[in-house]
């Protein structure tokens with residue numbers, strides 16, 4: 001498994017900062033797709049459409065692009081086109097497959113969303129019924145690693161190892177690559193603001209006043225760390 005490290009500076013424009021990593025992740029995910037014609041595509045946790053925007057640059061427009069998200073507000077800002085169908089559904093719900101307009105897709109995509117699966121086995125098994133080709137990028141517990149170590153808390157999201165093991169149960173041909181990113185900040189206070197707004201991890205919200213103070217005084221880095229597992233899986 002190769003390790004790629006990409007650094008983002010503290011001077012990135014404020015507006016872009018909150019999704020700078022996710023935007024880069026969606027771009028990399030699209031770049032990894034083999035060229036080809038995909039007639040039916042499903043994007044799980046589509047958000048504001050980073051995946052669709054990058055997909056459009058890389059591949060011919062599909063006949064049907066299904067953009068699924070549990071947040072109506074995010075779906076509202078997803079691009080609209082004749083080929084796009086928006087579906088408001090939660091991949092943790094027992095019946096979420098029933099909400100989909102098609103039962104099978106040429107390609108299943110998901111970027112920066114599946115770390116929120118409450119039951120990884122359930123979500124991945126259900127998703128594997130929908131397509132033989134699955135390309136995903138998933139944040140892992142290596143995200144904010146040093147911060148978690150210093151605060152002595154466990155990451156609320158899955159480790160790369162757990163993700164790989166679970167994905168391997170549902171696909172016969174899998175390959176994984178871990179990418180590491182860093183994002184620089186002027187102060188630990190700014191890092192906390194970022195963590196609150198970025199939607200990447202949520203365990204830090206549970207920190208007590210004392211723990212937060214301790215972290216502010218003892219966090220040894222000038223950046224936050226991110227770890228993302230890129231998945232290519234086929235049946």
Ligand SMILES: C[S@@+](CC[C@H](N)C(=O)[O-])C[C@H]1O[C@@H](n2cnc3c(N)ncnc32)[C@H](O)[C@@H]1O
Pocket residue numbers: 022023026044045046047048049050051068069070071074089090091092110111112113116117198199200
């Ligand atoms: C960090 S954003 C990533 C959005 C987009 N894929 C991108 O690459 O920019 C995560 C998205 O997953 C969605 N999401 C989180 N949990 C979900 C769930 N259980 N079911 C469906 N969507 C979910 C959120 O609403 C959000 O739009």
